[in-house]
Amino acid sequence: MRAPKPPHVGIIGAGNIGAELYRKVLNLGWEVTFVAKSDGIYKNLTNKIDRLENYLNYASGLDVTFLAIPTLDDGTAAYEYLLSFLKLDIPVVTCEKGSLSSHFAELEPYRHRIGYSATVGGGTRLLRYMEGHVGPWTQEIHGVINGTLNYLLSEVAAGKPMGAAIADVQRLGYAEPGVNGVLEIINQEAKEDVVMKTAILFNLSNFERERRLKASDMKVREITDAEVDLLIREAGKRRFIVSITRGAPQRDDTIGGFRHQVGEWNIRGGFQALESNPLFSQLVLPGIVNGVIVYEGGENTYRATGPGAGAVPTTSAMVKDALRLLASASPAHAQRS
Known part of the structure; x- marks a missing residue:
């Protein structure tokens, strides 16, 4: 043969x-x-x-x-x-x-x-996992989908100075070339990488087939120097999480990020407080690891994690x-x- x-x-x-x-x-x-x-x-x-x-x-x-x-x-x-x-x-x-x-x-x-x-x-293949678990019964999707921002907070939470964590992401190639400094790197990742990934994540969920989401639909509020200081103090209590939830938007104390509504779905991304949702404890991930949670209600929760950056x-x-x-x-x- x-x-x-x-x-x-x-x-x-x-x-x-x-x-x-x-x-x-x-x-x-x-x-x-x-x-x-x-x-x-x-x-x-x-x-x-x-x-x-x-x-x-x-x-x-x-x-x-x-x-x-x-x-x-x-x-x-x-x-x-x-x-x-x-x-x-x-x-x-x-x-x-x-x-x-x-x-x-x-x-x-x-x-x-x-x-x-x-x-x-990146290498998590979380989109394929998510596609296999979402449906009309889905109530919430939450994800850590930017390895750079997760690395910064997880390293600072572990005791590393923010300046050293920033130097790491530049040396390891996790930040865009030519982007420097804490504010510039964080805001660049949120305004470009995160909103693009959020649009893809939402559209592949097929929640609103007649109203596809574009990255340009989401307007990101850039964080300030004062908010960077707050992030450093609360690094162990926050992560940059994107949430897609059914129903009216809820009030929260998210730092930076964006809010958007498509049909009955509320889309929110930013440095969210881990205590604001009991599911967030499953998204305290080390380094550049990405993860997604699909919640159906009750005890039905599905989670996938894996390396989110690197060639x-x-x-x-x-x-x-x-x-x-x-x-x-x-x-x-x-x-x-």
């Missing part, structure tokens, strides 16, 4: 995630057809072979494409990459958040051809998505094996 042919893949993006993906798929014995960088198309990580605008010339024969670029706009650039491959019936695995948080409605017809586990939760866990989630998509390949792709 002839051995199956290895999958042929394209990789868009060659930063930490893209480079790790390249190494990972080669170790699996897969064939990398091209790597797209900002300055052109490469045969591997070093040999340039073409201009970037010609990337679709290399789509023929692809089994899956990995999209591993940062969100530099509202997700439109990533959306255009996604759509160009999806229209050719080539599945795409992405860790980029802007496309799904701003263009979810447009991409929804292709949802079964997109691997998106790594867009929220290795993120690419592991992406490869698992690719394996799932390859297993359910269209007849045209299945003939390759």
Whole structure:
């Protein structure tokens, strides 16, 4: 019996995630057809072979494409990459958040051809877990979905000075390049990363199919220097938690973050007091760990946690998505094996 042919893949993006993906798929014995960088198309990580605008010339024969670029706009650039491959019936695995948080409605017809586990939760695959547990019976969803903010508070709660914790997230690559200082890092993560992930989380829950949430719908109130001092004092009593709850919004003393209402669902994110909800005790997680809780009422609570940042866990989630998509390949792709 002839051995199956290895999958042929394209990789868009060659930063930490893209480079790790390249190494990972080669170790699996897969064939990398091209790597797209900002300055052109490469045969591997070093040999340039073409201009970037010609990337679709290399789509023929692809089994899956990995999209591993940062969100530099509202997700439109990533959306255009996604759509160009999806229209050719080539599945795409992405860790980029802007496309799904701003263009979810447009991409929804292709949802079964997109691997998106790594867009929220890094290597936790908490989106897949959540999708398997939400439904009409769901009352609340709560999540720690930003590893950087969780790292800062968990480290300060353990006794580390905030300045040292900030230095850690910069050294380890958990903060965006060029963003410096406590206020700038915290507000940047809340205004960009968290709201994008919240939109994806809410839309994949399918609570309001006719009213999809966009990241731009949520207006973040930036925290102040005085509130940073309060966070340092109360680091053991707070975490940055996103809550999606059924019913009218409740009064709270959340520091920073955002509030939004979609239909009967109240969406809130910020440095919430752990004592404000008995479920929050399950979201006191160390370091960059992410987690999500789905609450149905009574004793029915479901929880998933895992590493929420870093190239290795993120690419592991992406490869698992690719394996799932390859297993359910269209007849045209299945003939390759």
